[in-house]
Amino acid sequence: MHSKQPLSVGIVIVAAGRGERAGSPEEGPKQYRPIGGRAVIAHTLERFVTWPQASKIVVVIHRDDEKLLRAALEQVSGLPEIKIAFGGATRQQSVLAGLRALKDSGVTHVMIHDAVRPFFDHDLLDRVAAALADGAPAVLPAMPVTDTLKRGNADGLVIDTIPRTGLHAAQTPQSFRFADILDAHEKAAANGRTDFTDDAAIAEWCNLPVTLAIGSADNVKLTIKRDIAMADEKLSAGLLPDVRTGNGYDVHQLEPGDGVTLCGVFIPHDQKLKGHSDADVALHALTDALLATCGAGDIGDHFPPSDPQWKGAPSRIFIEHAAKIVRERGGTIMNADVSLIAEAPKVGPHRYTMRARLSEFLGISIDRCSVKATTNEKIGFVGRREGIAAIATATVVYRGGKA
Numbered sequence: 125m126h127s128k129q130p131l132s133v134g135i136v137i138v139a140a141g142r143g144e145r146a147g148s149p150e151e152g153p154k155q156y157r158p159i160g161g162r163a164v165i166a167h168t169l170e171r172f173v174t175w176p177q178a179s180k181i182v183v184v185i186h187r188d189d190e191k192l193l194r195a196a197l198e199q200v201s202g203l204p205e206i207k208i209a210f211g212g213a214t215r216q217q218s219v220l221a222g223l224r225a226l227k228d229s230g231v232t233h234v235m236i237h238d239a240v241r242p243f244f245d246h247d248l249l250d251r252v253a254a255a256l257a258d259g260a261p262a263v264l265p266a267m268p269v270t271d272t273l274k275r276g277n278a279d280g281l282v283i284d285t286i287p288r289t290g291l292h293a294a295q296t297p298q299s300f301r302f303a304d305i306l307d308a309h310e311k312a313a314a315n316g317r318t319d320f321t322d323d324a325a326i327a328e329w330c331n332l333p334v335t336l337a338i339g340s341a342d343n344v345k346l347t348i349k350r351d352i353a354m355a356d357e358k359l360s361a362g363l364l365p366d367v368r369t370g371n372g373y374d375v376h377q378l379e380p381g382d383g384v385t386l387c388g389v390f391i392p393h394d395q396k397l398k399g400h401s402d403a404d405v406a407l408h409a410l411t412d413a414l415l416a417t418c419g420a421g422d423i424g425d426h427f428p429p430s431d432p433q434w435k436g437a438p439s440r441i442f443i444e445h446a447a448k449i450v451r452e453r454g455g456t457i458m459n460a461d462v463s464l465i466a467e468a469p470k471v472g473p474h475r476y477t478m479r480a481r482l483s484e485f486l487g488i489s490i491d492r493c494s495v496k497a498t499t500n501e502k503i504g505f506v507g508r509r510e511g512i513a514a515i516a517t518a519t520v521v522y523r524g525g526k527a
């Protein structure tokens with residue numbers, strides 16, 4: 125009989141995989157794809173963050189995914205400090221990187237979880253933690269297999285029926301005494317063993333007894349594209365439409381010159397706009413409006429005026445970057461509206477071309493792009509032809525809303 129042990133539980137969330145079986149690489153790794161309006165990993169993290177027994181959390185990511193993770197972290201409320209480690213080519217290597225990152229943290233136990241299992245609940249964590257507190261060195265949440273199991277051959281013929289009695293489908297978080305599993309993983313790596321598909325198997329290889337805990341039917345691993353679509357449908361049911369509006373404002377001074385660029389269109393004129401880039405005041409205002417729909421800061425955060433690389437840069441770079449950020453966060457741009465406040469040159473003759481350029485930069489139809497202009501009735505700095513101002517509004521719908 126084991127006595128109850130006080131636990132300090134570290135969490136390792138592995139998220140360094142490439143999700144090849146989920147296909148559609150252009151949509152990015154599956155752990156960052158949106159389900160119910162937020163990245164898969166944001167749901168996973170939130171469930172651990174709100175579990176009172178979780179102490180240190182390490183997320184193991186691929187080196188290419190830092191930006192994706194940062195964006196996902198913004199979608200988690202009440203986030204404590206998270207440690208980030210870089211994973212390896214196999215899940216086993218990624219877990220080891222996560223365990224090493226926890227080495228000096230003082231945790232007594234660790235739960236190792238797939239980022240792509242966002243549907244576990246606190247009851248499951250409590251069951252697993254209770255088994256650890258009872259003294260089990262290794263605990264595996266699992267579900268008894270319910271389908272009949274067949275072995276097939278290369279010709280697609282069944283060659284055997286496997287009795288399912290005693291068989292379980294392994295889930296995560298697989299949980300361990302920290303020192304034991306770190307040691308087991310280090311030994312496996314030192315012995316050149318790279319073939320373990322889960323951590324319980326490494327514990328078994330080291331002769332650690334692994335205790336079964338009841339898993340959860342909801343705790344599925346999102347593996348193929350259809351799993352992600354189904355998860356999205358499940359979480360999106362009953363959500364509010366997440367329509368967000370952002371605005372932006374910009375002014376640039378006029379000085380003698382040969383023309384101005386507005387909404388990406390060059391208009392010959394006896395003045396030019398002064399600025400570090402091409403000074404396209406309209407695109408700058410619209411860039412801010414887009415960034416504002418997802419709390420992504422402003423144009424200066426992304427393209428500091430002090431940075432020489434943006435000297436004379438065409439402002440389409442800025443707006444296309446903002447549109448990419450919006451899309452990466454699950455947004456669909458529904459409308460872009462720019463008002464120019466200028467005494468001259470006349471905007472009217474160029475309005476259609478400007479709308480066409482916006483449509484091209486944002487990847488949306490031209491009827492969703494609006495350009496308007498007004499003079500300032502000859503008063504103020506605009507009226508004195510000292511500058512041109514622009515106000516912009518962007519409307520973006522994000523997938524499934526929860527305020």
Ligand SMILES: Nc1ccn([C@@H]2O[C@H](COP(=O)(O)OP(=O)(O)OP(=O)(O)O)[C@@H](O)[C@H]2O)c(=O)n1
Binds near residue numbers: 139144345
């Ligand atoms: N080198 C790897 C491989 C996998 N994982 C993580 O392990 C979990 C379970 O793996 P799996 O579903 O197989 O994910 P992928 O390896 O990304 O998928 P695939 O095998 O289809 O490429 C995922 O959270 C995945 O990100 C990891 O951290 N490092």
Ligand SMILES: C[C@](O)(CO)[C@H](O)COP(=O)(O)O
Binds near residue numbers: 215238294295323
């Ligand atoms: C650890 C695991 O989730 C247990 O079912 C699973 O083995 C990981 O998935 P993979 O497809 O083997 O990487």
